[in-house]
Amino acid sequence: MVQSANYPQKPKAERLAVLLEGIHPSAVEALKRDGYTRIVTHEKALSGAELRDAVREAHFLGVRSRTQLTAEVLQNAGLLTAVGCYCIGTNQVDLNEAMRLGIPVFNAPFSNTRSVAELVLAQIIMLVRGIPQKNAILHRGGWTKSAADSYEVRGKTLGIVGYGHIGTQIGVLAEQLGMSVVFHDIAAQLPIGNAAELDSLEALLAVSDVVTLHVPQTPQTDNLIGPAQIAMMKPGSHLINASRGTVVDIDALAAALQSRHLHGAAIDVFPVEPQGNDATFTSPLIQFDNVILTPHIGGSTLEAQVNIGKEVTAKLIRYSNNGSTTSAVNFPEVALPEHTGDSRILHIHKNVPGVLAQVNERLSAGGINITAQYLGTRDTIGYVVIDVDRAASQTALEALSAVPETIRCRLLY
Numbered sequence: 001m002v003q004s005a006n007y008p009q010k011p012k013a014e015r016l017a018v019l020l021e022g023i024h025p026s027a028v029e030a031l032k033r034d035g036y037t038r039i040v041t042h043e044k045a046l047s048g049a050e051l052r053d054a055v056r057e058a059h060f061l062g063v064r065s066r067t068q069l070t071a072e073v074l075q076n077a078g079l080l081t082a083v084g085c086y087c088i089g090t091n092q093v094d095l096n097e098a099m100r101l102g103i104p105v106f107n108a109p110f111s112n113t114r115s116v117a118e119l120v121l122a123q124i125i126m127l128v129r130g131i132p133q134k135n136a137i138l139h140r141g142g143w144t145k146s147a148a149d150s151y152e153v154r155g156k157t158l159g160i161v162g163y164g165h166i167g168t169q170i171g172v173l174a175e176q177l178g179m180s181v182v183f184h185d186i187a188a189q190l191p192i193g194n195a196a197e198l199d200s201l202e203a204l205l206a207v208s209d210v211v212t213l214h215v216p217q218t219p220q221t222d223n224l225i226g227p228a229q230i231a232m233m234k235p236g237s238h239l240i241n242a243s244r245g246t247v248v249d250i251d252a253l254a255a256a257l258q259s260r261h262l263h264g265a266a267i268d269v270f271p272v273e274p275q276g277n278d279a280t281f282t283s284p285l286i287q288f289d290n291v292i293l294t295p296h297i298g299g300s301t302l303e304a305q306v307n308i309g310k311e312v313t314a315k316l317i318r319y320s321n322n323g324s325t326t327s328a329v330n331f332p333e334v335a336l337p338e339h340t341g342d343s344r345i346l347h348i349h350k351n352v353p354g355v356l357a358q359v360n361e362r363l364s365a366g367g368i369n370i371t372a373q374y375l376g377t378r379d380t381i382g383y384v385v386i387d388v389d390r391a392a393s394q395t396a397l398e399a400l401s402a403v404p405e406t407i408r409c410r411l412l413y
């Protein structure tokens with residue numbers, strides 16, 4: 001089912017925002033501040049008929065990871081303008097169907113950057129000092145007061161693999177502790193502070209006292225750190241992985257800990273992770289006192305939840321008010337200036353040849369002056385945004401809604 005081309009626009013205060021799964025109140029506050037006062041919140045995920053009923057009239061829909069937005073659910077949400085995933089992942093949404101229906105989906109990939117960076121900073125100090133093993137011994141009733149194998153981090157070298165949002169923040173924090181920072185990235189990155197870029201992963205592994213991984217999950221990063229790479233690491237060095245579980249060969253890491261080639265490790269992400277808090281965790285790393293194990297909580301802090309609430313809501317509001325789709329995960333990305341003085345028409349259409357020509361011909365035939373035009377395409381859809389004189393807006397809306405390839409057409413005042 002394709003949505004009706006010109007779906008009705010209500011005043012902000014009448015547009016319904018439905019937020020599921022206990023999304024942080026910062027989202028509600030941000031909506032209210034912008035005049036979206038019709039808000040329904042649910043503490044839990046919904047499914048089946050309950051979900052369909054909840055979203056039937058929604059203008060915005062906010063979910064976290066548990067609500068499954070299938071094609072059927074999306075097709076039944078005839079007024080749905082945008083979906084916000086208040087988390088990192090978007091697998092829970094049928095992104096292709098959302099795209100086909102002209103519904104952009106937004107998420108919050110970078111709201112928890114600082115949380116990950118702080119955890120890794122703490123892990124660096126703990127590992128270099130040999131704290132995990134000392135802590136474990138005391139928990140078993142032992143006592144090992146000794147300076148053996150305990151070091152300051154000042155003057156040590158931190159190797160950052162993947163110098164993006166998280167990697168750069170860790171570099172800045174580690175330099176404040178007096179560490180030398182080197183990094184390796186496949187893309188050209190501007191070094192921050194005194195960080196030095198190295199040409200290869202091998203060069204980084206050879207000089208680092210601590211190696212920390214901050215790359216995405218891609219075919220290229222699958223087992224990026226295997227037996228050969230671990231062998232290149234300095235004897236007595238440390239490995240931290242808070243990126244994705246596929247990046248490190250866990251058996252190779254276990255072997256290097258067994259042989260004492262590595263002094264310790266901190267691992268937050270695993271190739272296979274338990275599905276819920278009641279499930280059992282197993283890993284070859286459980287046996288090692290000198291490994292800090294955490295249950296994929298690198299980004300899990302209350303501050304990150306607040307930031308996610310604000311970031312995703314800001315994206316929903318910006319799309320609804322202004323038409324900008326910057327950072328949408330399934331939609332052509334168009335960054336738009338404010339439309340002061342003009343009316344703006346958002347035209348979402350099937351991405352086939354000739355649609356833009358038709359749009360322009362119809363406006364020209366109606367004697368409508370275009371003051372600005374922006375276009376983006378992605379896969380099967382095109383998105384053209386047109387600013388027109390305010391007096392001509394209704395005529396323009398009708399003309400564009402009549403283009404046969406139209407999926408949706410919306411007028412912003």
Ligand code: NAI
Pocket residue numbers: 109110112113116161162163164165166167184185186187189214215216217218220221224242243244268269296297298299300
């Ligand atoms: P980002 O996209 O800002 O940075 C990733 C960097 O890795 C980019 O600069 C990219 O060019 C680089 N890169 C990609 N492939 C590479 C390769 N083969 N070798 C070297 N560099 C490579 O991502 P961000 O936000 O810094 O996140 C990094 C990782 O952390 C991601 O895998 C993300 O999923 C994970 N993460 C984990 C969390 C946790 O709870 N443990 C929370 C947040 C993110």
